[in-house]
Amino acid sequence: MEKIEKISSLSAKNCIFSLFWDKITSKVCLPCIRKIFYNFFFRQYKAKLLQNTPVVNVDHVLDDKIPFLPEKVNVYLGFIAFWIRTAGFLLKIGLKKEASDFVASIGKLYAFAAEVYAKHMSTTKRPRYLKTLRFALIHALDPHLMCIPSLHVMVVAFAYEKFAVSAPDFESQKKELKDGALAITESVLYVKQHSVNCVAAAFYALSRFDKALFPPREVEELTARLFTDGTIPEQDALLIREHILTLYRKFFSDGQGHSWEKPLLDFLAACRINRRKAYQKKELKSLPPIPEEFSSAV
Secondary structure (H helix, E strand, O other): OOOOOOHHHOOHHHHHHHHHHOOOOHHHHHHHHHHHHHHHHHHHHHHHHHOOOOEEEOOOHHHHHOOOOHHHHHHHHOHHHHHHHHHHHHHHOOOHHHHHHHHHHHHHHHHHHHHHHOOOEEEOOOOOOOOOHHHHHHHHHOOOOEOOOOHHHHHHHHHHHHHHHHOOOOHHHHHHHHHHHHHHHHHHHHOOOOOHHHHHHHHHHHHHHOOOOOOHHHHHHHHHOOOOOOOOOHHHHHHHHHHHHHHHHHHHHHHOOOOOOHHHHHHHHHOOEOOHHHHHOOOOOOOOOOOHHHOOOO
């Protein structure tokens, strides 16, 4: 197999089959799926039906500087195939142990993020856009209660970094994954499924999930490459990048000596808790005030 092969050229379905068929990776596939469904779907629907978990709105005024681009929905929805193809590629090139560890880590990542979701959920104001089937499915299937930290961002950034250390000789694939992770990170904001606050929280969560993979310098390098293609005016893009880094650094500093989730829970507690009546509405209609301690970067 030539090293120039693109990971995106692999069939996600074939990768799933291969991962379940191989005797090494098959051992971690079902546990991974169970953790994903329990920590993402079950927790959200339980919270939506029982309304027993506080929910806050985490929008930021800088989100208004990011246009709503419905055409980015395919990029946004590609995050599952993104990590599955990455695992499949590791298996294909013979790195079975690394592929197994990769899949197991994805499940652990969902459980890790759920340490926040179990205590405090969060949402953002998203357009009621139903003009395409993909958006209709998003609104129908996603209760939209797990914004901080963003699992979308966590999964794709982790996939890139984990692959980079697992297969260091595959330079073209590393670049492909890095570009893909950045594009998906931007897409969560373009389709209004997350706030800039969610990106900072995701980067912080990754730094606490795996300190070796995500030291602050790596987060700064990734952040510096966000919104650099001219879609957003550079002055606005600079403000967005600065806010993400400033909030990330605050989370990182406040988290030293404490449980990793404390800075995120403190941030959520500082936001306005939605009343029961507002929580029942399909879309939030008002933007909450920004807590003073988190507004200095604007």
